[in-house]
Amino acid sequence: MIREFTLSEAWFLVQAVRWTVLLAILAFVGGGVVGLVIAVLRVSRRRLPRAVAIAYIKLFQGTPLLMQLYLVYFGASLLGLQANAWLAAALGLTFYTSAFLGEIWRGCIQAIPRGQWDGARALALGPMLELRLVILPQAFRIAIPPTVGFMVQVLKGTSLASIIGFAELTRTAQMVNNATFRPFIVYGLVALLYFLLCWPLSAYSRWLERRLDPVHLAPTKLAVQ
Secondary structure: OOOOOOHHHHHHHHHHHHHHHHHHHHHHHHHHHHHHHHHHHHOOOOHHHHHHHHHHHHHHHOOOHHHHHHHHHHHHHHOOOOOOHHHHHHHHHHHHHHHHHHHHHHHHHHOOOHHHHHHHHHOOOOHHHHHHHHHHHHHHHHHHHHHHHHHHHHHHHHHHHHHHOOOOHHHHHHHHHHHHOOHHHHHHHHHHHHHHHHHHHHHHHHHHHHHOOHHHHHHHHHHHO
16 A cells, blocks of 8 residues: 655654664774774785785775675675674675775875884884874874765765665665655655765865865964964
């Protein structure tokens, strides 16, 4: 039986936003932890860690996220584990996010002037202390704008989790549309909800990029002096 699209259906879609946001947060936090390890391995002086990091990045950047979600979801069954949409979606998005964040942060680390690296070595700091005390604090500032900007891609990427049955915003929209047969209204509202989630992050990323740009910071420092 076809139902009318009412405020109840609209509210049902709005409530599904929380699962989209929660999945994005889990993927971003997990991807951030793994991505930091990948970035550190990527700038290692040793060949083997660099090769492992490069292979990881190429694997997850070079394959579609949809395929990664399928492999994680159905691969769990092959390993004798119960297929769980929540776990598969979180793991799949974590792998995907970590590969991109690892490469973003690798670029930020290598953007630190060579003199900072030489100064750290002149202090007889080991490789890990060199990164933790000197390089990473400076790279962190450079990394903020692109990291916030990438959060938009993670949020939009959660929509693919609907393929494996995870009931986030897109999956909920499919269910509502199957009951009401009002695709223009349903998906129009979903597009608006995604826009309300992603646009503030995009605007904040652009603001941070301008705010942290050394060209814009220079006049302020001169005025203070």
